[in-house]
Amino acid sequence: MELGMVGLGRMGANMAQRLVKHGHRVVGFDPGPQAREQASQRGIDAVDSLTALVAGLKSTRAIWLMVPAGETVDRTLADLLPQLSRGDIVVDGGNSFYKDTMRRAAMLSEHGIGYVDCGTSGGVWGLAEGYSLMIGGDEIPVERLRPVFEALAPAPDRGWGRVGPSGAGHFAKMVHNGIEYGMMQAYAEGFAILERKQEFGIDLGRLAQIWRHGSVVRSWLLDLSANALERNPTLDGIAPFVADSGEGRWTVAEAIDLDVSAPVITLSLLERLRSREDDSFADKLLAAMRNEFGGHAIRKG
Structure with missing residues (x-):
């Protein structure tokens, strides 16, 4: 053909x-x-x-x-x-x-x-x-x-x-990408917790390879994460800025229109938006509120 x-x-x-x-x-x-x-x-x-x-x-x-x-x-x-x-x-x-x-x-x-x-x-x-x-x-x-x-x-x-x-194929792909947002966010958060536990010195690339075989969280996204972590264990040179191409936003809007609860996809989208704030006013206000009600220290910027 x-x-x-x-x-x-x-x-x-x-x-x-x-x-x-x-x-x-x-x-x-x-x-x-x-x-x-x-x-x-x-x-x-x-x-x-x-x-x-x-x-x-x-x-x-x-x-x-x-x-x-x-x-x-x-x-x-x-x-x-x-x-x-x-x-x-x-x-x-x-x-x-x-x-x-x-x-x-x-x-x-x-x-x-x-x-x-x-x-x-x-x-x-x-x-x-x-x-x-x-x-x-x-x-x-x-x-x-x-x-x-x-x-x-x-x-x-x-x-x-x-x-x-007509439209069903693109609708299915839209939801597919919304699911992808949630899965990626879960992997990112999990590995961030592991990375922060410095006293264990966990080799994240090796752990990802272990999870790839037999684990209930194995997936192609995990395969890709393992590849990235093996090449660059500390993710040097990668800015904490996550773009979105629109499908996640559309998925969240459809969930609202259809009265479907989709908190994981919604929060994963919001986290992507948050990643772009180099100077987050919201975070500054949160710190100020903590100082006001509890006297918690404020880190100077």
Whole structure:
């Protein structure tokens, strides 16, 4: 099967390369010439415009978007729409907000174009290990893309599937990332407690390796933590600043709208926000209050 790939950043290029390795032809476009050059070296037919990408695909066409969520998706669709025909399929493999996905699917449906949302997990390891694919959309276009999903997944019969109608794939990925926030926070807090108990001198990298085998807390995130701690046991040179890409915020907002208690995910998001405060007014006020009611000492900044 052949596929158009829009966005040849690290993840998009890795996905395209995995498809090529499985015998699929990929025509790719990225506005950056360096990205196109690197994609060409991976066996991807890189072109310099969306027009050339569409022209380079046989009808009926399938085009996969790996571009930043938000306005970039809408602009890309606006540029693509006049060049597409009834029966073509567009896949959004990024982390779009599911309500935006539902709106886009309805708009493209009016033109007879299928729209599939594919929540994609696997990060930089997906090229070698395969990707977890949470797919939303009508059954017919999803089934037509089965060879693509089977090639991208860890195996043809696992790690991917249609989870519901348009928007369901991105909704599932949103919650997936919210869960990820909570798991990461728990590992981070646990290892922080272990690190603080200086008199035991616990080798955190070695302990992480022990937990990886047989422990009830073993996971891929623990594997990655073990790798990081072995390379850099004291995490030298890493600033205590944790970014978020939006999915955690959306998950918390949905939990509130649905009257679902989600304290772990919510607090893990708040901890990420807190990590960015180099000069926390809230912490200063807490120290001042402790001094006021209990005479507790204040550390001068």
